Amino acid sequence: MTPMIDVVFQLITFFMLTLKTVxxxxxxxxxxxxxxxxxxxxxxxxPPVRVRMTAGPGGERTSLTMNGQNVADFDELRSRIIDxxxxxxxxxxxxxxxxxxxxxxxxxxxxxxxxxxxxxxxEPDGTVIDLIKKIKFAPPKK
Amino acid sequence: MTPMIDVTFQLITFFVFTLNFxxAVTDDRIQLPMSQLAKPAxxxxxxxxxxxxxxxxxxxxxxxxxSLEDIGGYLENEKRVMIAAGKEPNAAxxxxxxxxxxRTGDVQRLIAVCQEKGFERFVxxxxxxxxx
Numbered sequence: 001m002t003p004m005i006d007v008v009f010q011l012i013t014f015f016m017l018t019l020k021t022v023x024x025x026x027x028x029x030x031x032x033x034x035x036x037x038x039x040x041x042x043x044x045x046x047p048p049v050r051v052r053m054t055a056g057p058g059g060e061r062t063s064l065t066m067n068g069q070n071v072a073d074f075d076e077l078r079s080r081i082i083d084x085x086x087x088x089x090x091x092x093x094x095x096x097x098x099x100x101x102x103x104x105x106x107x108x109x110x111x112x113x114x115x116x117x118x119x120x121x122x123e124p125d126g127t128v129i130d131l132i133k134k135i136k137f138a139p140p141k142k
Numbered sequence: 143m144t145p146m147i148d149v150t151f152q153l154i155t156f157f158v159f160t161l162n163f164x165x166a167v168t169d170d171r172i173q174l175p176m177s178q179l180a181k182p183a184x185x186x187x188x189x190x191x192x193x194x195x196x197x198x199x200x201x202x203x204x205x206x207x208x209s210l211e212d213i214g215g216y217l218e219n220e221k222r223v224m225i226a227a228g229k230e231p232n233a234a235x236x237x238x239x240x241x242x243x244x245r246t247g248d249v250q251r252l253i254a255v256c257q258e259k260g261f262e263r264f265v266x267x268x269x270x271x272x273x274x
Contacts, residue, residue: 001143008150015157022162026180027187027237027265034257059245104247108195108240111249112175112268120179128179140250 028115030135031097048097049084049132051077051114055106064114074117081118081131093132101138167192167239169202175242176271187235187265191220193256195240199248210251217259231260239267 049067056062064071071077085092098118102111121129166186172194193213194202201213208216221231236256240249253264 005147005150008147008154012150012153012157015154015161019157019160020162022164022166022168024180024182024270025166025174025267026177026182026270027267028177028180030264030266032253032257032264033262034260055246059243102246102250104245104250106246107242108244108246108249109175109242111246112177112242112266115266116177116179116268122178128181137250137253140247140254 028112028119028135029133030115030137032136045097046092046095048099049081049118050099050101050138051118052101053103053106053110053114055103057105059105059107061106061110074113077114078117078121078131082121085132087121087129087131093130096132097134097136098132099136099138104140167194167237169194169205169239171196171202172239172241173243174239174267174269177268178271178273180268180270182270187237187263189224189229189234190237191217191234191261192237192239193252195238195244195248195252197241197243197245199245201252210248210255213252214255214259217256217261221259221261232262234261235263235265236261237265237267 052063052065052068053061054063064073064077066077066080071080085096087093098115100111100114115135118132119135120131123129196202196207200207200209202208203213203216220234224231224234236253238249238252256262256264
């Protein structure tokens with residue numbers, strides 16, 4: 001009996017030490033080809049939607065605009081995108097591209113929140129409505 | 143004795159089921175931003191090269207912090223490895239795990255360096271946020 005218990009404890013120790021708690025992670029594709037021929041990748045593209053975010057000295061977001069119009073927050077950005085491209089069959093989401101133009105000092109968290117807002121909507125029952133998947137960064141300003 | 147062995151086997155079973163062989167690169171120095179849409183992809187991306195941007199503007203490459211100025215040299219090596227393996231550099235996927243508190247400008251500079259070296263496929267990684 002004792003040798004068996006020894007082995008069992010060895011096994012427990014091994015499995016405990018190899019335990020990794022992983023959090024679920026996911027990816028957002030961004031389209032960043034070299035050169036400026038990005039628009040050519042879409043068939044029959046609609047004009048790109050320009051999302052601009054400015055940053056304060058601490059990196060906090062000070063303004064959010066979509067095609068030059070002020071937007072209060074990311075939820076409003078999402079509803080404006082839905083108004084613009086529509087959802088379901090006949091949606092223009094596949095033909096539209098988002099160009100993110102951010103101040104260099106902006107905290108990156110805002111970028112992911114903006115991408116989340118434009119790329120889909122989670123319904124209360126957990127289903128996801130896909131919106132715009134083509135996202136790129138505007139060329140950085142010097 | 144028997145109850146102890148019972149409990150011990152329960153423990154073993156638990157640890158066996160939670161065993162995870164994934165080789166996804168993670169790092170405690172990075173706090174990924176949260177997103178409700180960051181659903182995991184079906185499989186790992188093709189030829190992933192993971193670059194992690196810390197909030198002090200350094201980039202973790204292969205476990206070591208490297209400054210943004212020096213990352214180009216390491217990427218040049220990655221490019222040679224890809225070419226030696228008979229693949230185009232843009233077949234590789236650059237997995238960008240940037241800290242939520244890092245500067246967007248740093249991420250954009252990193253992307254620009256990658257583009258210079260011929261890497262053109264990027265994914266931005268975020269942590270899945272289960273709250274609704």
